[in-house]
Amino acid sequence: MTPRLPMSQHRNGPALVRGLVDRDGEVALLLDVIQLTASGPEVEPLAAEVARLITDATATDVCFVHVLDDTEGSLTLAGATPPFDQQVGRVRLPLGVGVSGWVAKHRTPVVLPEGKGSDPRYVPIAELRGADFVSMASIPMEVDPGGLVGVLNVHTVERREFLQRDVELLRVIGRLVAGALNQARLHRRLAARERMHERFVEQVIATQEAEHRRMAGDIHDGISQRLISLSYHLDAASHAAGGGDPTEVTAQLTQARELLGLALDEARSAIGGLRPPVLDDLGLAGGLASLARSTPQIETEVELADHRLPEHVEIALYRIAQECLQNVVKHSRASSATLRFDVVDGSARLEVADDGTGFDTAATGGPGRDDVRGYGLQSMVERAELVGGHLDVRSQPGAGTTVTVTVPYR
Known part of the structure; x- marks a missing residue:
């Protein structure tokens, strides 16, 4: 599709030094932007409406609105002039990469009247057809006090000298839009957190019911049956004693003792499924060390500080470490792992690292996805957030995986 004729031709004439819009147009545009940001979409x-307003009111041909994503490590195209609106959500730029990434990192506008292909900061994006446009201006969108929200880009088909007045106009629009975009982002995060919390509550209830059914089955099929058999052997021993047969008494009591031992083992196993008893006996550091020793399939180095935490936090960290080590054994093909725990600067920090195959976290959508190379991170993320913490995953193909949990601690 051929880009539209430049606004400088069909609206303001061919002069290239004229501003993007006259004074009256500036006021009208700013009023439109203010009204838009007050509507709370x-x-x-x-972002799409801002791009439309700018291109309709100024001598520009396309507008792109890139918004800082939740990881705050890259920009995502959130709004664009048609036909580029089809690329919304698909185009991503890490901070520092490309002109937009450079503007986001340095919080400084960039104006390129021509020759952008020779600018070392420029990175062509095939989907946005940069070669079709000669001039561009890239403006950071910020909220006070200096928080970056995104980057606003405008392009023209024909060469244009963007005046200082043009840059200031775009910066004002960027600031107005940044506040509304930031509120929308916060609202979306809150809604996502609420949905995650609802799902977690549902999962907790479902898990509890499944656990109750499992324990009832274990007690019925295991402990109860062994106790019934134990009662039978004790009765047999009693009859043998009444009949004066000491050999039979000894045999029955031996079998009864074996059944009692098995019943006790199964009872301990059932209790351990509810709360790891090792935490009561050894504390979190000792429990983590025991956990590492009980995973013989992989050599695990431990660096554990002896700090006690609230009971629910210790259980959460222990279970996360337990699942991490299971994942290392099942999926990572690692030869060794490291388990670290400490309390530093008011935060409890648990880290499990391996030297395995790793995976591309960007390609899988981050730790919120439950299908990240079999790691099943969703439950760990939710378990960490339930105790007020944060789980972070760092991994690259061939470079291993590190899972870090940080929980504020007072």
Whole structure:
């Protein structure tokens, strides 16, 4: 599709030094933007409407609104002039990469009247057809006090000298839009957190019911049956004693003792499924060390500080470490792992690292996805957040995986 004729031709004439819009147009545009930001739409509709307003009111041909994503490590295209609106959500730029990434990292506008292909900061994006446009201006969108929300880009088909007045106009629009976009992002995060919490509550209830059924089955099929057999052997021993047969008494009591030992083992196993008894006996550091020793399939180095935490936090960290080590054994093909725990600067920090095959976290959508190379991170993320913590996953193909849990601690 051929880009539209430049606004400088069909609206303001061919002069290249004229501003993007006259004074009256500036006021009208800013009023439109203010009215738009007060309407409180979601991120993508707001970004799309801003792009439309700018291109309709100024001598520009396309506008792109890139918004800082939740990881705060890259920009995502959130709004664009048609036909590029089809690329919304698909185009991503790490901070520092490309002109937009450079602007986001340095919080400084960039104006390129021509020759952008020779600018070392420029990275062509095939989906946005940069070669079709000669001039561009890239402006950071910030909220006070200096928080970056995204980057606003405008492009023209024909060469244009963007005046300082043009840059200031775009910066004002960027600031107005940034506040609304930031509120929309926070609202979306809150809604996502609420949905995650609802799912977690559902999972907890379902898990509890499944655990209750499992324990009832274990007690019925295991402990109860062994106790019934134990009662039988004790009765047999009693009859043998009444008949004066000491050999039979000894045999029955021996079998009864074996059954009692098995019943006790199964009872301990059932209790351990509810709360790891090792935490009561050894504390979190000792429990983690015991956990590492009980995973003989992989050599695990431990660096554990002896700090006690609230009971629910210790259980959460122990279970996360337990699942991490199971994942290392099942999926990572690692030869060794490291388990670290400490309390530093008011935060409890648990880290499990391996030297395995690793995976591409960006390609899988981050730790919120339950299908990340079989790691099943969703339950660990939710378990960490339930105790007020945060789980972070760092991994690259061939470079191993590190899972870090940080929980504020007072």
